[in-house]
Amino acid sequence: MRTRTAFLAVASAVALCFTIPAVASAAEGEFSYRYYDEDEELQMGVLVDPPSGECIEIPEIADWDVDAFRPRNDTDSRAVVFLDDDCASDSYFVLRPMGGRGSDRLLFRSVIFG
Known part of the structure; x- marks a missing residue:
């Protein structure tokens, strides 16, 4: 009888583990960049804790x-x-993580973290 109860407890615990939703991963920190706005004034944009594995179009210039x-x-x-x-x-x-940077000549419109 105890074997059956122990098996049921283990099986229930395993089933519970599979029902907990997965947490989406994110790159922790900030990714900053520059762009010129509609009035041709220099602006700075920042992505804070962006999602990993997803293509992100830079919102200010989209x-x-x-x-x-x-x-x-x-x-x-x-x-x-x-x-x-x-x-x-x-x-x-x-x-690279934690300080990788590009110059003013590095132009881009989208980014992916991973």
Whole structure:
């Protein structure tokens, strides 16, 4: 009888583990960049704790034809910046975690963390 009760307890615990929803992972920290706004004034944008494994189009420039530049990756994950909007171009650059940065000449429109 005790074997059956112990088995039932273990089986219930395993089933409970599979019913707990998975927590989405995120790169912890900030990813900053520069861009020019509609009035051609220099602005700074920041992504705070961005999700990992998802392509993120830079929100401030998504609706018009300008690029972000001078990225700085102060997250705990590597960041890959792309020249296009959907992280699919062959033009990309990898920024190391915790301080990786690019110059004013590094233009990009999207980024993925991982």
